[in-house]
Amino acid sequence: MPISKGPQAFPRAEYLRRLAAVKQEMEQRDTDTLFVTDSSNMTYLTGYAAISAYVPQGVVVSIYDEEPTIILRRMDTPAAIYQTFLERDKIIGYPEALVGSSDKDGYDVVIDFLNEIGCASRAIGLELNSLPAQSAEKLKTRLPNAKFVDFSRAVTWIRIVKSDLEVEVIREAAAIADAAILRAAEVIRPGLREADAIAEIAGTLARGVNGKIGTRIVNINLCSSPRTGTSHILWSEDIFREGSQINIELGGVRHTYCGAIMRTFSIGAPSDRLRRLHDAEAEGLEAVLNVVRPGATCSDVANAFYRSIEKRGFKKESRCGYPIGINWMEHTASLKNGDMTVLKPNMTFHLMLGNWIEEDFGYVLSETFSVTETGIDVLTRAPRKIFELS
């Protein structure tokens, strides 16, 4: 029996709008065919969200076709029919014999398809920042007359300005992130294993809030003393102790869109040093809120923060954040000194104020925000404090 389309998070018109922006970019670069392999960009253009990027797959966008074509392992085509807005004839499955084969793979089917649609001797865009070198080489060898154009991050840059619908989905994701932070504050206590806190946090990330479930559990970074100087480790085999500081970074997810947050916890009273750093960072965050508006640059935002905490005697070496959306980070702009990207309404950022000052001491604070017509809308809402636990 055929599988039907599942419930769609976005209407067809939303995907056509996204595709129109991509096709405009293609036309500007005299490229009538684009092969999209970044899995977040694939999701953006089709709605496909199955976990299958460990085998070759991709989306072919042609300026001559309204819908793109998705090419994946045959096993994954029912998921594509169910999840995407695409008609069936735009979903191509390649045979299982190509999986785990050393000579041919799914990219050979993509190449055959590019030949069939008659673009083998024309310009073809590739995402060379993520396409593996070996696969790019295969495309170049098997399509010797094509002119390859580097479309690295081109679709990702289009993603940076969200639709109202996307912002609403990120708002729902952010509410789940808030709930997970509050759950962490409820359960963390001396003697509990870090893993037990993670179990409760992950449970909240799946159950969601306000009747809206979390649609994915993304990595939860939980670093407690003496590991607070690390930024990207998951939890450890340790237990929480009296006097422990705990840094948590997590994200809620709705329909692949992520809302992220970081908060710092202390079992017992925070040290003076931690308190002073928190006060400086919270003040710096307020400074950012006063700067974010259409027309300001990413550099302006970062420098507002840096200048504010420097007044209190602190420095932060790392950038202050990045655009957030499908699968968390978008690799485009950065909230850093010198990044002249101009803020526009519906850009959405993870304002990442984590500050790892010494090898054994760091502090975290972050919010997910979107730029509005006149300023900023902070989507994460958990109290902006050091959570003191007992």
Place this chain on the structure above:
Amino acid sequence: MPISKGPQAFPRAEYLRRLAAVKQEMEQRDTDTLFVTDSSNMTYLTGYAAISAYVPQGVVVSIYDEEPTIILRRMDTPAAIYQTFLERDKIIGYPEALVGSSDKDGYDVVIDFLNEIGCASRAIGLELNSLPAQSAEKLKTRLPNAKFVDFSRAVTWIRIVKSDLEVEVIREAAAIADAAILRAAEVIRPGLREADAIAEIAGTLARGVNGKIGTRIVNINLCSSPRTGTSHILWSEDIFREGSQINIELGGVRHTYCGAIMRTFSIGAPSDRLRRLHDAEAEGLEAVLNVVRPGATCSDVANAFYRSIEKRGFKKESRCGYPIGINWMEHTASLKNGDMTVLKPNMTFHLMLGNWIEEDFGYVLSETFSVTETGIDVLTRAPRKIFELS
């Protein structure tokens, strides 16, 4: 204050053994320097397990040095000190200014390092199956006198035979996977949201069993009617219903090593069709158990299964599995017809018997096993049945 080394899952001797095997391969290919970028291979050679592969990073192995050198974003060096077996002088952090910069990035620091150690005009191995085309191009441009050698999957192939310690870690991971399957059977009932079951499953994956926590929560694939023909979607917004069939694929994790399992559930009595398919598949699995031993090939294993279910009138298009270890799948051998890889003791596989027969009907069953000196050790132990729930 400096951060100390954390508890190590493997002794230094284990890493030196792994490195010796890699260096032997390098010598056979006249390559004295290897740049490892596959994040699972980086973990294998150093113990580094932080979630930071979204920025450039890698491990440089030189046949002249006992320890490799890990190069990563400065923010991630405390995690590397804490997690890896490496001395401090083998951990190089590159400045934050290179993150989110369009001209220079972390690979430039790697190139500088390769120049410094004097291998810029010699053979350098690259993992071209995972290194992005753009980054490979940068290496080739900035190291014009180097001879690049394709080491795609070379380290991954070395990973295929585990040490006894690795098998024991996978056994612990498999026990967590079993517990999560049993937890799913306890909680799934009509009216429950799929997300609520995921919350409980994820909780078990974090809490672990026998005092050994789960060290990561990997994606949980849960497909229920009418989506059982899909293979890699996560859960949906749906609730479970009387008569629902549910397919679950999940993995427990210990120290990045994964033990995976698939089981099928039915709310109420399974359909005749599902029952017949299960009986055929369970019988096919028994046939596999009789074939796995050192000296048999991957092809022998797959064909034992295919022949067995064909006697019952069923077919399976996809392969019957793949090696499993760090971060789940190893992209090397396949349990498929024609794969002449010879089984050796301590190879560990996910025997993946999922069978997606129609767009709206599939069934799953799998085990994680290791090859022993004389046969097979099935590491997952959950009952090999359709779980009938009410």
